Amino acid sequence: MNRHTIIFCCLILGLQTGVAHTEPDKSPSLVIYPGYARDDYMVSVLKLALSHLPENAYEVRALGADLPKERAFDLLGAPDGLDVLTGTCLKDRSHQALPVHFPLLRGLNGMRIGLIPAANPDKLKAVKNLTDLKALHIGQYHSWSDTRILRANGLRVFAGGDYEGLYLMLDRQRIDVFPRSVLEIEQNLAQHPTLELMIDSHLLIQYPSAYYFFVSRDNPQLAIDLKQGLESALQDGSFDKLFEAQFGEILQRLGIKQRHLLHLDNPFLCDGVPINRQTLWVNPPAS
Numbered sequence: 217m218n219r220h221t222i223i224f225c226c227l228i229l230g231l232q233t234g235v236a237h238t239e240p241d242k243s244p245s246l247v248i249y250p251g252y253a254r255d256d257y258m259v260s261v262l263k264l265a266l267s268h269l270p271e272n273a274y275e276v277r278a279l280g281a282d283l284p285k286e287r288a289f290d291l292l293g294a295p296d297g298l299d300v301l302t303g304t305c306l307k308d309r310s311h312q313a314l315p316v317h318f319p320l321l322r323g324l325n326g327m328r329i330g331l332i333p334a335a336n337p338d339k340l341k342a343v344k345n346l347t348d349l350k351a352l353h354i355g356q357y358h359s360w361s362d363t364r365i366l367r368a369n370g371l372r373v374f375a376g377g378d379y380e381g382l383y384l385m386l387d388r389q390r391i392d393v394f395p396r397s398v399l400e401i402e403q404n405l406a407q408h409p410t411l412e413l414m415i416d417s418h419l420l421i422q423y424p425s426a427y428y429f430f431v432s433r434d435n436p437q438l439a440i441d442l443k444q445g446l447e448s449a450l451q452d453g454s455f456d457k458l459f460e461a462q463f464g465e466i467l468q469r470l471g472i473k474q475r476h477l478l479h480l481d482n483p484f485l486c487d488g489v490p491i492n493r494q495t496l497w498v499n500p501p502a503s
Contacts, residue, residue: 244275247299247438250288253278257462258302261320262429264454265445273441289313293432300438304361305426310486313430314439317488318446321399322459323497326425326482328362328395329470330416331386331405339392340419344476346370349421355382355391361484362395365423369480387411395421398470399463420475422499423482426489450495472498 249262259276266274279298283291291297292313304325305315332339343349350371356363358375366373374391376382386394387408393416396404401415431438449455477499490496 244272245438247274247276248279248297249276250279250281250283250291250298250301252280252282257458258320260458260462261446261455262300262442264449264458265429265442268445268448268452269441289430292430293434299435300429300431300442302427302429305428305486305489306361306484307486309430310488314433314436315486315488316429316431316439316442316446317426317490318428318443318450319426319489319496320429321427323422323425323499324398324463324467325427326423327398327472327499328421329398329401329475330393330395330419330421331383331401331413332393332416333386333389334412334414335389337414337416338418340416343419343478345478346480349478352392353390355385355394357382365480365482365484366395368483369423383408383411383413387413398467398472402466402469415470417471418476420472420477420499421480422477423480424485424489424491425482426485467498 247262247266249259263276266276285301285303288298288301289303289309289312292301293299302320303309309315330340340352343352346369352372354366354371354373356366356373356375357379358377363373363375374385376385382391382394385391398420405413405415429439429442431442446455449458
């Protein structure tokens with residue numbers, strides 16, 4: 217073999233080696249979420265967002281264990297832990313993990329409708345402003361974030377340590393109203409059929425609240441990709457379609473758009489929430 221042939225072979229071998237080293241890894245990145253394999257709304261949104269990225273970029277799996285929320289945050293980014301979870305964006309959480317600034321519930325988690333005594337169906341009909349609301353005795357569970365938000369707005373809140381006891385107090389009219397999430401109030405009422413309670417038909421209380429995906433601060437690329445996927449799903453209408461399929465009927469039954477809307481402040485909301493992007497919200501929060 218002459219010298220020129222040897223040089224040519226070396227060049228070809230070098231090119232092949234270079235191609236082998238620069239060939240991108242086609243295997244998907246694994247994204248672990250808390251709980252068990254399921255097809256609920258949040259997992260569906262996660263899959264929808266990632267489906268808008270290049271094919272096979274990510275594979276979604278469940279951790280296989282249910283965890284308390286704060287424990288889940290502790291495991292975010294840990295070896296054999298979690299890659300993504302969902303939660304309300306509070307100031308302390310936004311320092312602990314990296315929020316993806318896209319409200320997955322479109323503000324529904326900040327909307328409250330009152331459970332009231334059935335003997336007084338118009339109890340909240342005259343409530344038009346914060347001053348009117350301050351005249352009422354409001355029941356809440358002591359450890360809920362609602363309690364500190366309502367108190368921060370100057371409202372009179374009985375913070376009970378007995379959850380079921382709050383329903384009994386309402387039935388006996390020792391409190392005037394028990395504000396409940398629009399996502400839970402029908403179920404809450406159905407769980408207490410022996411009590412003389414009803415869902416108020418007049419008032420919608422709303423404070424700014426954003427339910428987000430969170431990822432580890434060591435994985436900013438996943439946050440970028442989730443945001444990109446969510447924005448793409450919003451643009452092509454697939455996010456709206458999924459949201460409507462999940463929540464459209466309940467919002468219609470509760471008459472959200474026909475109620476008097478009373479805005480409250482939320483001083484515990486994390487920074488960076490896109491309040492002014494009206495298309496992201498069912499009812500745009502007061503800025």
